[in-house]
Amino acid sequence: MRKTSLDTLPAEGGLGNEPLLAVDNLHVEFATRAGLVRAVNGVSYSLNPGETVAVLGESGSGKSVTAQAIMGILDMPPARIPQGEVRFRGTDLLKLSEEARTQVRGQRIAMIFQDALSALNPVFTVGWQISEMFRVHRGMSKRDGMKKAVELMDKVRIPAAKQRINDYPHQFSGGMRQRIMIAMSIALDPEVLIADEPTTALDVTVQAQIMELLAELQRESNMGMILITHDLGVVADVADKIAVMYGGRIVENASVHDIYKSPAHPYTKGLLESIPRVDLKGQELYAIKGLPPNLLDMPTGCAFHPRCPYRQDNCVTDVPPLHEISGTRNSACHYWREVLDGDQR
Amino acid sequence: MGRYVIRRLIQAIPVLLGATLFIFAIVFALPGDPVEALAGEKRQDPAILAVIRDQYHLNDPLLVQYWHYITGIVLEGDFGKTFAGVPVTQLLAGKLQVTLNLALVALTLEAVIGVLLGLWAALRRGRATDTAILASTLLLISIPTLVTGFVLQLWLGVWLKQAVGTEIFPIAGATQGLKSYLLPGFVLAGTSIAYLTRLTRTSLVETLRSDYIRTATAKGLSRRRVVGRHGLRNALIPMVTYLGADLGALMGGAVITETIFNLPGIGKQLYDGVYLREQPIVVGIVTILVLVYILANLVVDMLYAVLDPRIRYE
Numbered sequence: 126m127r128k129t130s131l132d133t134l135p136a137e138g139g140l141g142n143e144p145l146l147a148v149d150n151l152h153v154e155f156a157t158r159a160g161l162v163r164a165v166n167g168v169s170y171s172l173n174p175g176e177t178v179a180v181l182g183e184s185g186s187g188k189s190v191t192a193q194a195i196m197g198i199l200d201m202p203p204a205r206i207p208q209g210e211v212r213f214r215g216t217d218l219l220k221l222s223e224e225a226r227t228q229v230r231g232q233r234i235a236m237i238f239q240d241a242l243s244a245l246n247p248v249f250t251v252g253w254q255i256s257e258m259f260r261v262h263r264g265m266s267k268r269d270g271m272k273k274a275v276e277l278m279d280k281v282r283i284p285a286a287k288q289r290i291n292d293y294p295h296q297f298s299g300g301m302r303q304r305i306m307i308a309m310s311i312a313l314d315p316e317v318l319i320a321d322e323p324t325t326a327l328d329v330t331v332q333a334q335i336m337e338l339l340a341e342l343q344r345e346s347n348m349g350m351i352l353i354t355h356d357l358g359v360v361a362d363v364a365d366k367i368a369v370m371y372g373g374r375i376v377e378n379a380s381v382h383d384i385y386k387s388p389a390h391p392y393t394k395g396l397l398e399s400i401p402r403v404d405l406k407g408q409e410l411y412a413i414k415g416l417p418p419n420l421l422d423m424p425t426g427c428a429f430h431p432r433c434p435y436r437q438d439n440c441v442t443d444v445p446p447l448h449e450i451s452g453t454r455n456s457a458c459h460y461w462r463e464v465l466d467g468d469q470r
Numbered sequence: 471m472g473r474y475v476i477r478r479l480i481q482a483i484p485v486l487l488g489a490t491l492f493i494f495a496i497v498f499a500l501p502g503d504p505v506e507a508l509a510g511e512k513r514q515d516p517a518i519l520a521v522i523r524d525q526y527h528l529n530d531p532l533l534v535q536y537w538h539y540i541t542g543i544v545l546e547g548d549f550g551k552t553f554a555g556v557p558v559t560q561l562l563a564g565k566l567q568v569t570l571n572l573a574l575v576a577l578t579l580e581a582v583i584g585v586l587l588g589l590w591a592a593l594r595r596g597r598a599t600d601t602a603i604l605a606s607t608l609l610l611i612s613i614p615t616l617v618t619g620f621v622l623q624l625w626l627g628v629w630l631k632q633a634v635g636t637e638i639f640p641i642a643g644a645t646q647g648l649k650s651y652l653l654p655g656f657v658l659a660g661t662s663i664a665y666l667t668r669l670t671r672t673s674l675v676e677t678l679r680s681d682y683i684r685t686a687t688a689k690g691l692s693r694r695r696v697v698g699r700h701g702l703r704n705a706l707i708p709m710v711t712y713l714g715a716d717l718g719a720l721m722g723g724a725v726i727t728e729t730i731f732n733l734p735g736i737g738k739q740l741y742d743g744v745y746l747r748e749q750p751i752v753v754g755i756v757t758i759l760v761l762v763y764i765l766a767n768l769v770v771d772m773l774y775a776v777l778d779p780r781i782r783y784e
């Protein structure tokens with residue numbers, strides 16, 4: 126079914142237990158004037174067709190850098206990937222030639238960004254930008270490409286798509302722009318869609334509509350989705366699995382159900398407690414104390430120890446491994462049992 | 471758009487009047503008597519000189535002279551006559567063509583060389599090529615046109631001719647078509663090439679950092695298409711502005727180049743006009759230059775709206 130010019134990659138999945146996409150022990154560092162910034166330090170997560178993995182974590186925890194490494198859109202230099210794998214249908218993308226990667230980008234793994242106004246090119250019409258996918262990758266004529274663009278704009282429910290095809294990005298509202306971004310990303314039926322905070326720049330009612338649209342498109346096409354977000358409320362509705370990042374590491378990996386029931390890492394616990402809840406109205410909102418770690422000067426041992434209510438002496442000295450709690454669940458905390466049991470500080 | 475153009479043209483009128491009055495006053499204030507200067511060493515009959523002064527209204531106050539001049543232009547298209555009796559329009563017609571040719575050759579060289587070098591530097595940002603290009607533009611900017619002019623005239627004009635036996639770059643006059651404009655055009659464009667190279671580099675580097683470039687890459691487009699279509703198209707906006715505004719500067723800057731290469735253009739004529747204090751010539755040329763500036767800027771603003779859909783004039 127799927128048309129692809131890439132022979133090295135199997136067209137369909139089903140390689141035994143190999144997931145659709147697997148990030149494995151990924152490291153990314155940036156050479157900066159101030160020194161080496163280790164933005165991603167051994168991140169692993171995996172994604173199956175039709176599944177949504179939510180990546181959570183505060184600003185600077187390395188969520189976007191990980192996503193960009195998957196897409197292969199990091200500027201190298203200054204970025205460097207000293208170790209790790211990004212396996213797509215069993216093939217390590219990091220080992221492919223630039224040419225082969227270009228074939229994967231946009232066609233098989235697509236991405237949408239936070240701010241659609243700056244992410245769309247201001248000097249080309251939206252129709253031109255969407256149809257470019259068909260012209261470049263499918264060799265379509267301008268006219269056929271435009272027809273496809275109208276279909277896609279209809280599909281993401283942009284009113285009067287046909288009349289608006291020759292408008293420029295700045296002529297649309299924020300929500301409509303993000304829909305255009307989505308239309309462009311799903312143009313060639315990608316198997317994986319990475320959405321990096323797709324609703325952060327939008328107001329609340331529009332946020333819900335966009336998430337609904339993404340969920341619907343995913344259901345139709347069975348694509349896997351990596352959803353990077355700050356919004357824990359959104360996560361509960363759409364995600365299957367959650368990967369929580371802190372200081373460039375995964376600190377907890379689990380199904381949505383497990384995490385909401387009882388987190389197994391103090392940081393996840395802090396995140397959940399900082400969601401405003403109707404039943405606790407009037408009480409002071411919980412916030413994790415302290416500041417995110419400085420990537421140029423990471424704390425010794427567990428990166429979270431300066432802020433952790435469960436801290437013991439060995440947290441300062443020993444980096445916790447990613448403990449396996451169950452077949453589908455991991456926590457990078459020496460005291461995950463205590464956290465899970467809910468022994469409070 | 472049409473109304474915008476008309477409004478801009480109306481706005482140009484006070485600018486033109488101000489500029490001509492200003493230059494009129496400056497020429498008026500120059501020391502010495504133009505009629506005596508014209509006569510040179512020979513002692514002339516004072517009565518004849520008085521007649522000439524009267525004929526050219528040289529005894530009237532500045533504003534009255536200016537009034538005569540402006541009404542002449544507006545009512546009869548008459549830019550005045552030289553002391554030798556030739557109408558200024560007739561004198562300048564052919565010379566304007568020479569200068570325009572020179573400026574256009576210079577502008578073309580500037581656009582081609584500047585954009586290519588800037589592009590090259592931007593794509594090799596931080597590497598040896600980039601550093602070398604940036605260093606040579608600095609060098610080019612810091613050497614005066616007078617020096618590049620004479621040096622290139624000697625090297626590429628005289629020595630090269632001696633070395634290969636035939637003339638590749640003519641060193642004087644405008645008698646050999648496009649060929650005679652190449653060397654002076656390059657000299658005239660020199661610093662502009664350097665500035666445009668740097669502007670292109672900066673503009674493209676800046677553009678390539680934008681989010682929509684990242685999007686274009688994420689769409690699976692080739693690097694060539696990302697830079698050439700998505701990047702260059704945006705980087706073009708400041709470059710076009712600079713090029714447009716530079717046309718006027720090149721025509722105004724032609725004085726030195728035309729003198730070095732003995733090109734019979736308005737630059738050289740301006741030099742002679744100032745020397746002989748021929749008010750109608752000097753003011754006429756300045757008026758033309760101001761007009762070129764105004765029109766070039768108007769065209770740039772129009773191009774702006776074409777290049778950047780976010781800009782609209784009504």
Ligand SMILES: Nc1ncnc2c1ncn2[C@@H]1O[C@H](COP(=O)(O)OP(=O)(O)OP(=O)(O)O)[C@@H](O)[C@H]1O
Pocket residue numbers: 155157162164182183184185186187188189190191203420
């Ligand atoms: N080009 C770069 N050069 C140097 N450091 C970088 C670069 N890009 C990212 N970083 C660093 O990598 C770290 C992780 O950045 P990243 O964008 O992945 O954070 P994030 O988790 O997506 O945060 P946010 O929620 O704010 O988007 C940050 O501390 C950032 O400073």
Ligand SMILES: [Mg+2]
Pocket residue numbers: 188189190321
């Ligand atoms: Mg981010």
